[in-house]
Amino acid sequence: xxxxxxxxxxxxxxxxxxxxxxxxxxxxxxxxxxxxxxxxxxxxxxxxxxxxxxxxxxxxxxxxxxxxxxxxxxxxxxxxxxxxxxxxxxxxxxxxxxxxxxxxxxxxxxxxxxxxxxxxxxxxxxxxxxxxxxxxxxxxxxxxxxxxxxxxxxxxxxxxxxxxxxxxxxxxxxxxxxxxxxxxxxxxxxxxxxxxxxxxxxxxxxxxxxxxxxxxxxxxxxxxxxxxxxxxxxxxxxxxxxxxxxxxxxxxxxxxxxxxxxxxxxxxxxxxxxxxx
Amino acid sequence: xxxxxxxxxxxxxxxxxxxxxxxxxxxxxxxxxxxxxxxxxxxxxxxxxxxxxxxxxxxxxxxxxxxxxxxxxxxxxxxxxxxxxxxxxxxxxxxxxxxxxxxxxxxxxxxxxxxxxxxxxxxxxxxxxxxxxxxxxxxxxxxxxxxxxxxxxxxxxxxxxxxxxxxxxxxxxxxxxxxxxxxxxxxxxxxxxxxxxxxxxxxxxxxxxxxxxxxxxxxxxxxxxxxxxxxxxxxxxxxxxxxxxxxxxxxxxxxxxxxxxxxxxxxxxxxxxxxxxxxxxxxxxxxxxxxxxxxxxxxxxxxxxxxxxxxxxxxxxxxxxxxxxxxx
Numbered sequence: 248x249x250x251x252x253x254x255x256x257x258x259x260x261x262x263x264x265x266x267x268x269x270x271x272x273x274x275x276x277x278x279x280x281x282x283x284x285x286x287x288x289x290x291x292x293x294x295x296x297x298x299x300x301x302x303x304x305x306x307x308x309x310x311x312x313x314x315x316x317x318x319x320x321x322x323x324x325x326x327x328x329x330x331x332x333x334x335x336x337x338x339x340x341x342x343x344x345x346x347x348x349x350x351x352x353x354x355x356x357x358x359x360x361x362x363x364x365x366x367x368x369x370x371x372x373x374x375x376x377x378x379x380x381x382x383x384x385x386x387x388x389x390x391x392x393x394x395x396x397x398x399x400x401x402x403x404x405x406x407x408x409x410x411x412x413x414x415x416x417x418x419x420x421x422x423x424x425x426x427x428x429x430x431x432x433x434x435x436x437x438x439x440x441x442x443x444x445x446x447x448x449x450x451x452x453x454x455x456x457x458x459x460x461x462x463x464x465x466x467x468x469x470x471x472x473x474x475x476x477x478x479x480x481x482x483x484x485x486x487x488x489x490x491x492x493x494x495x496x497x498x499x500x501x502x503x504x505x506x507x508x509x510x511x512x513x514x515x516x517x518x519x520x521x522x523x524x
Numbered sequence: 525x526x527x528x529x530x531x532x533x534x535x536x537x538x539x540x541x542x543x544x545x546x547x548x549x550x551x552x553x554x555x556x557x558x559x560x561x562x563x564x565x566x567x568x569x570x571x572x573x574x575x576x577x578x579x580x581x582x583x584x585x586x587x588x589x590x591x592x593x594x595x596x597x598x599x600x601x602x603x604x605x606x607x608x609x610x611x612x613x614x615x616x617x618x619x620x621x622x623x624x625x626x627x628x629x630x631x632x633x634x635x636x637x638x639x640x641x642x643x644x645x646x647x648x649x650x651x652x653x654x655x656x657x658x659x660x661x662x663x664x665x666x667x668x669x670x671x672x673x674x675x676x677x678x679x680x681x682x683x684x685x686x687x688x689x690x691x692x693x694x695x696x697x698x699x700x701x702x703x704x705x706x707x708x709x710x711x712x713x714x715x716x717x718x719x720x721x722x723x724x725x726x727x728x729x730x731x732x733x734x735x736x737x738x739x740x741x742x743x744x745x746x747x748x749x750x751x752x753x754x755x756x757x758x759x760x761x762x763x764x765x766x767x768x769x770x771x772x773x774x775x776x777x778x779x780x781x782x783x784x785x786x787x788x789x790x791x792x793x794x795x796x797x798x799x800x801x802x803x804x805x806x807x808x809x810x811x812x813x814x815x816x817x818x819x820x821x822x823x824x825x826x827x828x829x830x831x832x833x834x835x836x837x838x839x840x841x842x843x844x845x846x847x848x849x850x851x852x
Binding site: 261262264272293294297338356358366428456457458459492505 | 561574575586596651652654666668670683689783802818819823836837
């Protein structure tokens with residue numbers, strides 16, 4: 248084989264490896280979509296059909312009837328989590344990056360440690376504390392709890408971004424007579440737009456996909472996010488697969504939308520949030 | 525830097541009588557700026573106190589209390605000494621849950637690292653499809669965990685599951701395998717799902733680290749006559765070691781927390797074969813309403829997760845230092 252042939256064969260091998268990896272990654276998603284259109288008879292026939300078999304919209308009819316309200320609930324929770332994360336994280340990240348406060352090192356260390364705390368630890372205590380202040384089964388309670396995924400991450404990502412902002416930008420604004428708040432609100436936030444969007448996207452996905460806090464700080468009656476809706480379909484012996492899969496397809500929609508619309512922000516966020524050093 | 529400049533301004537204000545007015549004005553400008561910084565930080569401090577510090581402290585208090593369904597309405601319950609911790613040490617399920625958590629975490633990290641690093645290396649090469657591969661590889665990371673759990677429960681079903689169907693179609697097995705209901709197979713099956721879930725994280729972090737290895741370094745190694753394997757082991761891995769360390773650390777922290785996936789796949793069963801600290805703690809607190817026992821087990825988990833925190837802070841020292849220096 249010539250050198251050229253060898254490198255061509257090597258490239259082909261790489262492409263094949265990538266295709267194989269993508270099949271493994273995407274097949275479960277494909278399987279959900281296919282199963283969501285299958286009839287109950289097909290799903291319980293004891294055979295797995297690789298391609299759609301006798302497609303029906305029955306599952307979607309069931310799920311739209313039963314879960315529409317839950318999808319709306321999840322939208323509210325996701326949006327609320329994103330809003331809370333922005334309100335808390337954007338100013339804090341700015342302060343931690345651009346104001347040399349005596350507490351900066353302490354706060355940043357605490358944020359790194361907050362990322363480590365397992366949610367079940369928070370959930371157990373928050374349930375009783377919320378019970379005490381009548382926050383159980385409320386949107387504010389759930390959103391505050393869901394913020395624990397998003398907020399430490401958001402502050403660290405935004406802070407890394409604010410470091411890259413030249414100090415001259417703020418100084419120019421101050422020389423123009425703008426107050427600290429005006430400088431932040433009119434100059435800094437618009438410049439940080441892309442980082443702010445990254446953080447909002449992640450906070451939304453956190454609120455939308457949360458299950459553990461929905462399971463613990465809600466009592467499952469009037470506020471039911473889609474994740475909890477899916478869980479209640481799972482019986483030990485009598486899982487309604489059609490309905491489960493149609494609901495799961497709904498729950499995947501934001502991830503799909505984000506992947507198409509906000510791909511750049513997602514890749515940014517994944518790497519920025521983790522390698523802080 | 526601002527602080528130094530402020531101190532300097534204050535110094536000149538005291539020393540030079542002529543510059544006193546201007547120095548004082550600058551000093552107050554520095555104070556105003558400090559105040560603004562504190563105000564910007566206030567919501568975050570309040571949030572961290574309420575959503576992190578309070579639950580962690582309260583969890584410690586709970587673990588020393590004699591709780592019962594009747595005490596949930598009260599914020600405190602009678603003091604119980606070490607009874608809850610003694611229960612955790614004697615309870616066979618708690619002990620298995622701790623062992624499973626270690627096995628599950630170790631297995632996940634090894635699997636995720638090997639596959640993630642292989643894919644990261646693959647994506648550094650130039651070939652058709654690498655961009656598509658890189659952008660779709662993050663899909664598992666974006667799905668709600670409960671959805672991932674449900675999907676794998678569906679795919680690993682005994683009858684009509686895609687995995688069994690594939691194995692039987694290919695002829696590898698003749699009878700369907702009971703992946704999720706066989707106590708010996710359940711934990712490995714949950715492990716497979718978790719590896720699927722965590723590979724994108726390893727791939728992306730290691731890929732971005734590999735991108736930062738300068739081409740000259742790789743070329744120099746090539747000139748020395750190093751083969752691909754030697755180049756990887758002697759040059760590339762040492763260069764990206766800090767990122768590998770952080771990735772493992774965060775992977776560890778993510779894995780000891782896993783809850784949703786197991787609840788959806790097996791609920792901790794069969795016969796506690798997949799019971800982890802998180803799922804058993806949930807069971808103690810929210811199914812049996814023994815919040816004190818749940819809190820004691822939570823603290824075991826918290827200590828386990830926190831073992832990493834000094835190392836994590838050390839590896840993240842760059843980000844701590846840049847705060848003091850102002851800019852990277």
